[in-house]
Amino acid sequence: MGETYVALGDSYAAGSVVLPQTELLTCARSAINYPALVAKELGATTFRDVTCGSATAEDFVHPQAGNVLGTAAPQYDALSADTTLVTVTIGGNDIDLADSVFTCVNPLPEPNGRSCADGFTAGGRDVFADRIAEFAPTYGTVIDQIRSRAPQAEIVLVGYPSGFQPGGCPGMQPVWPRDADYIQRTLTALNAVMAEQAAANGATYVDVATSSVGHDACAAPGVRWLEGIVPSSPTSLAPIHPNAAGQANMARQVLAALGR
Numbered sequence: 324m325g326e327t328y329v330a331l332g333d334s335y336a337a338g339s340v341v342l343p344q345t346e347l348l349t350c351a352r353s354a355i356n357y358p359a360l361v362a363k364e365l366g367a368t369t370f371r372d373v374t375c376g377s378a379t380a381e382d383f384v385h386p387q388a389g390n391v392l393g394t395a396a397p398q399y400d401a402l403s404a405d406t407t408l409v410t411v412t413i414g415g416n417d418i419d420l421a422d423s424v425f426t427c428v429n430p431l432p433e434p435n436g437r438s439c440a441d442g443f444t445a446g447g448r449d450v451f452a453d454r455i456a457e458f459a460p461t462y463g464t465v466i467d468q469i470r471s472r473a474p475q476a477e478i479v480l481v482g483y484p485s486g487f488q489p490g491g492c493p494g495m496q497p498v499w500p501r502d503a504d505y506i507q508r509t510l511t512a513l514n515a516v517m518a519e520q521a522a523a524n525g526a527t528y529v530d531v532a533t534s535s536v537g538h539d540a541c542a543a544p545g546v547r548w549l550e551g552i553v554p555s556s557p558t559s560l561a562p563i564h565p566n567a568a569g570q571a572n573m574a575r576q577v578l579a580a581l582g583r
Contacts, residue, residue, distance in 0.1 A: 330370075341560075355571075361577050438502055467524070484548060
């Protein structure tokens with residue numbers, strides 16, 4: 324009997340603007356995102372991909388306004404009693420990390436500009452550390468909500484890939500070294516909380532960051548799995564998002580975690 328697989332999540336799961344797209348204007352969902360690749364490899368009998376660009380955990384419960392037009396149904400609506408596998412990537416938009424990265428862009432070297440890391444840690448308070456701590460219990464809530472709707476399902480939380488190498492790469496990506504390090508520390512912290520919450524709530528966590536080191540936005544085009552501030556791939560158009568190779572790596576890590 325094949326899997327009945329439901330994929331939930333944000334643009335990192337949807338493969339937003341990784342061509343070809345199965346749906347562009349509402350959720351920007353790729354035909355070759357990691358859920359689609361996992362479903363194909365598993366030979367899933369039923370596959371419902373409701374991942375959606377810009378999604379937060381609130382959009383699992385409530386309808387989500389489309390990126391350009393239309394409305395996406397609450398993602399939990401895709402779950403059913405016969406669901407056997409659920410993957411989830413969520414949290415980046417909930418803490419507003421994706422949009423905040425662009426406040427870190429500085430085309431000129433220091434001191435010609437403003438450090439986003441300084442701004443986010445002003446007064447000794449780390450804005451993103453606070454947001455992550457506040458959001459952390461939501462992972463447990465998500466797991467509980469999935470389990471209540473799909474009691475047979477294996478629940479897999481899939482983390483976020485590596486963003487920048489240590490010190491960044493200001494000659495390639497217009498982000499100061501300390502700001503690149505701050506972004507990466509924040510990503511690492513979000514992944515750590517996701518892993519902790521998965522373990523505490525009986526779900527599986529999939530680390531995609533470790534395998535993507537060296538394939539981040541600082542890698543050469545053709546080697547990178549995460550596009551930079553200005554995407555270099557003609558078929559992966561979302562800045563600071565996994566490209567097709569990045570989606571393939573995420574799929575490999577999920578399949579390995581499932582023992583496939």
